[in-house]
Amino acid sequence: YAGPATLILTSLASGPKHGYVLTKDVEGFSGVYLAPGTLYAALDRLVENGLIEGLEVEGRRRPYRITANGVTALRGQLEAQRMVAEVGLGRIAGSLALP
DSSP, X not given: OOTHHHHHHHHHTTSOBOHHHHHXXXXXXXXXXXXXXXXXXXXXXXXXXXXXEEOOOBTTBOOXXXXXXXXXHHHHXXXXXXXXXXXXXXXXXXXXXXX
């Protein structure tokens, strides 16, 4: 669930949001703009996989929230990303010590 899915799950970890607020939140914490096609395709996949659920429509907007399975998947993805980051940073530090 890398890429947009991880960004969306991270946003929803702080509470339910609809599409526009999701886009703004993701852009705010990651600097990544999710175009509507990307956002809604990812939301559909996350719902299909049981990682998020749509809530009752508010006007024209449908908020989404992360499920327990979504929290578990997000935790696993972020731990894997942390491991990759630590290895990469360690290798960069090692390469800087080389002549």
